[in-house]
Amino acid sequence: MAVRAEAGQKAVTARYGMWFFLYTEFILFGMLFLLYSVFRYRFPADFHAGAMEENILTGSVNTAVLLTSSLTMALAISAVKKGNNRLSAGLQLLTMALGIGFLCIKAYEWYVKIVKGLYPGSPVLLKMHPGEIIYFGLYYTMTGLHGLHLFAGVAVTAYMFYFTIKGRISADNCARLENTGLYWHFVDMVWMFLFPLFYLIT
Amino acid sequence: MGEGGEGEGIGKDKSYLENAGGRSGIAAWMLSTDHKRIGVMYLAALMSFFGVGVVLGLVLRLNMLHPGAIMNAQQYNETFSLHGVIMLFLVIIPGIPAAFGNFFLPIMLGARDVAFPRLNRLTWWIYLTGAAIVLASIFLNNVNPPDTGWTFYVPYSIRSQTNVSLAALGVFVLGFTSILTGLNFVTTIHTMRARGMTWFRLPLFAWTLYATGWVQMLATPVLAITLLLVVLGRNFGIGLFNPARGGDPIMYEHSFWTYSHPAVYIMVLPAMGIISEVIPVFARKAIFGYKFIVFAALAIAGVGYAVWGHHMFVSGMSDNARVVFSFLTFLVAVPTGVKVFNWVATLYKGSIRMDVPLYWAVTFIFLFSIGGLSGLIMGALAPNIDVHGTYFIAAHIHYVVFGSVGPAIFAGLHYWFPKMFGKMYNQRRAKLGWLIFFIGFNVLYFPMFILGLKGMPRRWFDYPPRFHTGQVIATVGSWILAAGLIIIFGNLIGALFKGEKAPADPWGGRTLEWQTSSPPPAENFSGALPVMEEAGYGAEEA
Amino acid sequence: MSERKENEIPIVSYRTFFYIWIALLVLLAITVAVAVMNAAHALGLNLLIAFLMAWLDLFFFMNLRHERLFLKIIILLPIFAYISIIVLTYSDAFYRMAG
Structure with missing residues (x-):
């Protein structure tokens, strides 16, 4: 019992759980990517036409924002392990800010499209080619689901921030923060594929 | 189910039924992180929903006696949809892992609890939430219950004016129960085994839960996203599956069956695990070919992941895909055959003790063989086209799901009941219940094979007169079956209150759960955790 | 307590993470450039770069190499x-x- 319940063992158990959870997330998003590929194979021209609506500049900036948030999250974990809770808390705050920044830019992109009447089921959209209807359906579903995951990531990081400043996360006891990091980097990874598939195919 | 047994005397520790962790009343159960209490709560919930499903099934059969007398066609559609959704998503898919897995996996591994006890409790709450949403779809919004069947096929599920969104959402939520239970079990098996409990000393039930856990994790998200897209399609006009908007309904079927075929193995693998536990105990012999059974379980999980297309032979998918899926389907029969062979070989020349659990285990092998072999008929392309969408399919699914997993659950229930509640039931009454169930089951479902071959379409509310005899026989069978169920459950529930005290090991079982008292103490083992010093269960090859 | 050591991920230096971040940003610039210039096989290159970025994310940020x-x-x-x-x-x- 004493050997098994050790902190190290607990940390590794927690990490197993988080990796397994991420596998399920991978399959979840994976199915959407599969649907994307099948429909793109069906409607190559319509997908190109649809992607013309994407703003490559905001998309690229947003990608950079998310990559930077991954950096600050990784640094926050190293900082805690080095015993520097204050630095870690600051970096976590920065991570959350970048995550929210990403969501704001994303919301702006949605807003621009919605003002143009490009949203699922809209009269403008329903007059377009079937492939374009599918393209925008996928766009809203996939970026929306990704955004929800990122939002959950921000919320969980807020908890971790609270634990860190209260000292409940420390160099010896940081499995929770490490797992939050794993999740955050995974959500980031999903975007690494969403970005080229929606923004770079014009 | 708060009825407490007394600790049997191996240790002084109070049993888990008496040790409420300082809570009282409902909270002692609902807030408990004890895997045994959670397992018992799942069992109670599953059996209650099973009761609801059975009543719906009886009503369906009753309609076929004289279509239109008790319900109209729309109500018939709603009833069979609810019957399917409840039986599959609320009862049989969470089924064995949630109830018996939770209760026995940690004990069999020699652990105090699962790897994530609080996650386990959350999972139970999620299950209740999902169940509540599904049940709410019966009456909420002043709309009718879903009428799409449990498969929610598009495009009808997008057009239907019934409560499809709510039911789909409920199933979506229930999916998390599956995912998190699988995740918890796989992590538990990896990290919580007692010292000396090496992989090939694991009880076979634990092995099947391991294989099932992976299927739960890797298949259930597919269902989640598919149902989410149906809900988005209904409420936000995202038409990925809607042909009117460029979508493709066949992609829905692919996604749905990518989950729902592996789901069959989520149900059946743990059932096979129970059978692999019961048979060697009552044959008084080590299981024949332990490693073969282990690898067969993993192979079934693996290949079972890749055969979903055989549900779609008449959907209009490409011919190449049909050939590929037909071939892969036949492959599944190989590891399944290996298992059946091993069970029978274990019984061969054993000193068989005919107790109730073995009755059920043998029933499993028999009915599963009928179900499995009829599956081969449909796995072949040409006969499939003939029997697809007929009662033949309905008979097949009931033989495999109800006729196999059902007896496995009853085998587990009768095998582990003394351990779970510390009470012994009346064996004679249990055997009577078994006999009536067995007769009723076959009278109910076997005629459906014949009706199907003669061309009776499934899901039909009414039928031409030539099918009348078969329909009447099946309906009578449903009454016999229900009588059997009443005897079985009456006996068990009676035993909860009036049963004799059960010894720690009434059957001579050799896995770890039999080495602790009945019912087990809150910490599973009084004193130190067991250490497996020698290759115990299953290691000696016959 | 060798078991414990094996279970824990070592502290990764700040500098390593910075290098990875810079590498990711460079890859991002390349992938955008490929698309904007409409290079031959742009889709293949974009996806290749995406996999490369995911690999960096997985092995360094997510520390799979120390797992x-x-x-x-x-x-x-x-x-x-x-x-x-x-x-x-x-x-x-x-x-x-x-x-």
């Missing part, structure tokens, strides 16, 4: 499962959905 051997190997299972879903779905879609 136990089991977690390094078992990650192939969901990937294999996903690939088989793709292949089997395309055994239908490829013949039915050609644009």
Whole structure:
């Protein structure tokens, strides 16, 4: 019992759980990517036409924002392990800010499209080619689901921030923060594929 | 189910039924992180929903006696949809892992609890939430219950004016129960085994839960996203599956069956695990070919992941895909055959003790063989086209799901009941219940094979007169079956209150759960955790 | 307590993470440039770069390179499962959905 319940063992158990959870997330998003590929194979021209609506500049900036948030999250974990809770808390705050920044830019992109009447089921959209209807359906579903995951990531990081400043996360006891990091980097990874598939195919 | 047994005397520790962790009343159960209490709560919930499903099934059969007398066609559609959704998503898919897995996996591994006890409790709450949403779809919004069947096929599920969104959402939520239970079990098996409990000393039930856990994790998200897209399609006009908007309904079927075929193995693998536990105990012999059974379980999980297309032979998918899926389907029969062979070989020349659990285990092998072999008929392309969408399919699914997993659950229930509640039931009454169930089951479902071959379409509310005899026989069978169920459950529930005290090991079982008292103490083992010093269960090859 | 050491991920230096971040930003610039210039095989290059970025994310940010051997190997299972879903779905879609 004493050997098994050790902190190290607990940390590794927690990490197993988080990796397994991420596998399920991978399959979840994976199915959407599969649907994307099948429909793109069906409607190559319509997908190109649809992607013309994407703003490559905001998309690229947003990608950079998310990559930077991954950096600050990784640094926050190293900082805690080095015993520097204050630095870690600051970096976590920065991570959350970048995550929210990403969501704001994303919301702006949605807003621009919605003002143009490009949203699922809209009269403008329903007059377009079937492939374009599918393209925008996928766009809203996939970026929306990704955004929800990122939002959950921000919320969980807020908890971790609270634990860190209260000292409940420390160099010896940081499995929770490490797992939050794993999740955050995974959500980031999903975007690494969403970005080229929606923004770079014009 | 708060009825407490007394600790049997191996240790002084109070049993888990008496040790409420300082809570009282409902909270002692609902807030408990004890895997045994959670397992018992799942069992109670599953059996209650099973009761609801059975009543719906009886009503369906009753309609076929004289279509239109008790319900109209729309109500018939709603009833069979609810019957399917409840039986599959609320009862049989969470089924064995949630109830018996939770209760026995940690004990069999020699652990105090699962790897994530609080996650386990959350999972139970999620299950209740999902169940509540599904049940709410019966009456909420002043709309009718879903009428799409449990498969929610598009495009009808997008057009239907019934409560499809709510039911789909409920199933979506229930999916998390599956995912998190699988995740918890796989992590538990990896990290919580007692010292000396090496992989090939694991009880076979634990092995099947391991294989099932992976299927739960890797298949259930597919269902989640598919149902989410149906809900988005209904409420936000995202038409990925809607042909009117460029979508493709066949992609829905692919996604749905990518989950729902592996789901069959989520149900059946743990059932096979129970059978692999019961048979060697009552044959008084080590299981024949332990490693073969282990690898067969993993192979079934693996290949079972890749055969979903055989549900779609008449959907209009490409011919190449049909050939590929037909071939892969036949492959599944190989590891399944290996298992059946091993069970029978274990019984061969054993000193068989005919107790109730073995009755059920043998029933499993028999009915599963009928179900499995009829599956081969449909796995072949040409006969499939003939029997697809007929009662033949309905008979097949009931033989495999109800006729196999059902007896496995009853085998587990009768095998582990003394351990779970510390009470012994009346064996004679249990055997009577078994006999009536067995007769009723076959009278109910076997005629459906014949009706199907003669061309009776499934899901039909009414039928031409030539099918009348078969329909009447099946309906009578449903009454016999229900009588059997009443005897079985009456006996068990009676035993909860009036049963004799059960010894720690009434059957001579050799896995770890039999080495602790009945019912087990809150910490599973009084004193130190067991250490497996020698290759115990299953290691000696016959 | 050697068990404990094996269970813990070592502290990764700030500098390593900075290098990875810079590498990711460079890859981002390349992938955008490829698309904007409409280079030959742009889609293939974009996806290749995306996989490269994901690899960096997985092995450095997510520390897979310091993980136990089991977690390094078992990650192939969901990937294999996903690939088989793709292949089997395309055994239908490829013949039915050609644009």
